[in-house]
Amino acid sequence: MSAEIEDIIKRFQNYPNVVGIIIxxxxxxxxxxxxxxxxxxxxxxxxxxxxxxxxxxVHSLDMTNELxxxxxRTSKHEVVIxxxxxxxxxxxxxPSE
Amino acid sequence: MSSDIEDMFERLLKxxxxxGAILVNGEGIPIRTSMDVMSSxxxxxxxxxxxxxxxxxxxxxxxxxxxxxLRLRTRRNELMVAAENDHMVxxxxxxxxxxxxxxxxxxxxxxxxxxx
Numbered sequence: 271m272s273a274e275i276e277d278i279i280k281r282f283q284n285y286p287n288v289v290g291i292i293i294x295x296x297x298x299x300x301x302x303x304x305x306x307x308x309x310x311x312x313x314x315x316x317x318x319x320x321x322x323x324x325x326x327x328v329h330s331l332d333m334t335n336e337l338x339x340x341x342x343r344t345s346k347h348e349v350v351i352x353x354x355x356x357x358x359x360x361x362x363x364x365p366s367e
Numbered sequence: 368m369s370s371d372i373e374d375m376f377e378r379l380l381k382x383x384x385x386x387g388a389i390l391v392n393g394e395g396i397p398i399r400t401s402m403d404v405m406s407s408x409x410x411x412x413x414x415x416x417x418x419x420x421x422x423x424x425x426x427x428x429x430x431x432x433x434x435x436x437l438r439l440r441t442r443r444n445e446l447m448v449a450a451e452n453d454h455m456v457x458x459x460x461x462x463x464x465x466x467x468x469x470x471x472x473x474x475x476x477x478x479x480x481x482x483x
Contacts, residue, residue, distance in 0.1 A: 309428065316424040323420060327413045328441050341438040344425050 271356060275302055282361055289347065292360040294318060301357065317351055317360050325353065372399070379456065384464030386444060391415070393453030410457050414448050418455060 275293050279302060282291050290305035298318035303310040321340060328337045340351040343365065350361045372390065376399050379388040389407045390399040395415045397407040422434040436449035445465055447458040 312428055316427060320417075320420055320424055323417055324439055327417055328439065331409065331413065332441075332443070335441045335443050337439060337441050339440045341440070342421055342425060343435045343438070344429070344432045345435060346429060346432045349425075 278359060287363040287366055289362040289364060293357050295357050313360055321351055321353060321358060379458050383468035384461035385458060386461055387459040389457040391455040414455065414457055418448050418450050
């Protein structure tokens with residue numbers, strides 16, 4: 271799993287717009303991050319809750335459907351959240367538009 | 368209902384892959400929808416707490432920042448939720464058509480920048 275995670279970090283870090291990447295395990299504990307520690311923990315906890323809620327919501331609307339990614343566009347950034355089997359990825363980037 | 372909102376609503380439905388759109392007021396009640404009443408209420412009811420949570424998350428991690436919109440991608444479709452003041456807009460778009468439109472616009476952007 272850690273090789274896969276290294277790959278993910280490497281791939282995303284090369285994009286010019288990326289501000290930071292955080293990999294969080296299913297207990298909302300960050301396992302890898304390119305951002306500062308406090309901000310990372312902050313994101314990890316909040317995103318974990320949001321992801322769980324969003325995921326459940328999709329399921330409740332349609333039992334056969336599932337959430338594949340979540341994108342939050344703010345005035346300053348774009349936060350992309352991708353759930354994987356054993357962890358989830360948070361990418362904070364500057365919007366390209 | 369003001370014609371501005373009508374116009375905006377009609378424009379939403381013209382977006383690529385648009386399968387449905389719902390306009391929800393400050394009380395969580397769908398005031399304009401292209402879907403049946405039950406589905407609209409279901410979507411409105413479920414999206415309201417989610418967008419509140421997303422908005423409070425953004426304000427928490429970055430004071431001064433605010434949520435513009437939320438996009439949930441699922442296996443079937445994409446749900447876009449945008450909130451302004453009290454109102455909320457929910458748009459459901461089919462993945463295949465949406466991706467196709469994105470590819471086309473990405474290609475034309477590349478074409479334009481190459482020409483420079």
